[in-house]
Amino acid sequence: MANQALGAPRLPGPQPVAKQEVVTGTRAESDPLIRAGSSQVADRVFYLAMLACGLSILALVGLIFYELVTKSALSWHAFGWKFFFQSDWDPVNEQFGAWPFVYGTVVSSILALILAVPLAVGVATFITEMCPRRLKGILAFTTELLAAIPSVIYGLWAIFVLVPLLRMYVEPFLARYFGWTGLFEGTPYGIGMLAAGIILAIMVVPIISSITREVMTAVPQQQREAVLALGATRWEMIRTGVLRNARAGILGAIILGLGRALGETMAVTMVIGNRAEIARSLFAPGYTMASVIANEFSEATGDVYLSALVEVGLALFLVTIIVNILAQILVWSVTRGMPARSHV
């Protein structure tokens, strides 16, 4: 491996020169590459520079936390814990309660997961266990592409395609046959909680499925062979041999998807309706934590108003951090020992 690397055409530069010098030993003293003495200082400086870059990541997260805490102090002192449980959001009278946003965020994210999880696990199962090898790469690439589409484009598409579809076909249908549940009643505007949940679902499927795929690939091949050897059908093999072994990691993938859904801003802002109300019906407009920041932050007048918005951001930050840490522990419990991989 090393030979190949050293001989590779993409490794020009110092090596051939260095080799020659060792053999002949004539220019070794004058070559800056090998000049001794100063290298210790240079090494130290380089190490410190790289260390500084590494530490800057710690500093960044620290800075984010510090900024959010200090800038939200005003609101925290004024409202305390009840900030998150009160529902009046009244900038004029400086009364702020974030409950409708918390509610909207949680409901839209859970709705998204209910829709996305079966699909994502299905896609991951199909790609890792069922599809022909040639199709595998294409499908994996296409689902990754879905993750690369910017949120604002999902929002644009949702406004002009998804919302009219919901308004004209899906919502009347749901109201007629499932209206009795109370979840689908009222005027079908198209825009509302349901639209937000669906667009979020479309957006989190690639994340959940790509990590589920990774976790399923990490299950040892012998597990599959053993179950198949006992006479199982392919589905029985997948169920008992793969999914059962990977379940902690799949749960991690789902939680990672939840983290993404909680913090998603633009697409949701564009279709959820942006009204700080709590309604049982999914047709009704709502508001999320991220959307209220997006809509009101640059227009917030008054320190308490701004501070309240930052506090919403702080809550979002803390929740996503906890969710992500939990997810990572779960994914790691399945894939440890496997080489690390990055996702799009």
Added chain:
Amino acid sequence: MSDLRGVPDDFAAAPISLWRRGINALVTFAAGAAVFLVLLPLGAIFAYLVYKGFGSINWAFLTQTPKPVGEAGGGMANAIAGTAYILLIASSIGVPLGIGAGIYLAEYGRNRLGNLIRFTADVLNGVPSIVVGIVAYGIVVLAQGHFSALAGGVALAIMMVPTITRTTEEMLLLVPNAVREAAFGLGVSRWRTTLSITLRTATSGVITGVMLAFARVAGETAPLLFTAFGNQYWNWKMNQPTAALSLQVFTYAISPFDEWHRQAWAGALILIVLIVVAVSAVRIAASRGMMKGAN
């Protein structure tokens, strides 16, 4: 099979029941259907982007600034340039920092501090973009006194760093240790080995990481809302509000004007073409094995 000792005659011969085969077929079908359902919106989004956007892209769109409400025509030239400008600022901050941190993790980071940084980078990766926007607002906009291109660049740079760091680390770790040892054996100093040999071997992989981070932030809108803020006119000053393609698409999409909707689609198409080109380039590079470094 029937003459295997200890195995009952009818065991191996028992056929898989119709029920079990049925379930198997049903699940296979369901998984295939899931793939179809997931690819459907993808196809629909691309089809709509091309269908709606392609007709609206013309010379004026690419060369003019937005016209006031009610006037037809105009374009997003300043927003396209603004996106490029903000991305340039973001890259010049985020790329060196990310690569440096990646080098630290790969070459010096096999210790507790390294693990902490690795973990923190993953945490930073999960921070919602809108929160990053708040922080950039706090540290740049408030300090400068107004919205600016720099603030937008800082926000995007913060989002680029973790992706670049983790891919750089992975790519450097793929370079076999023997290569480093060979360089040390020749008396090359450690910093020189890292920069001219290890990093150089992993160059294409590192570029992949940078492109991924680039694609990720290119379409970001939320962190720009109250940092770069948007602008109807040309701006090349670091400390002035700047238009961005994603912001312009957002503003136009939620507006009530048909003309603006048309331009929103066109802007979105240009944005997605930029991103897909970046991601595909990465994918092609990866499939040719360039990403594997010296492995």
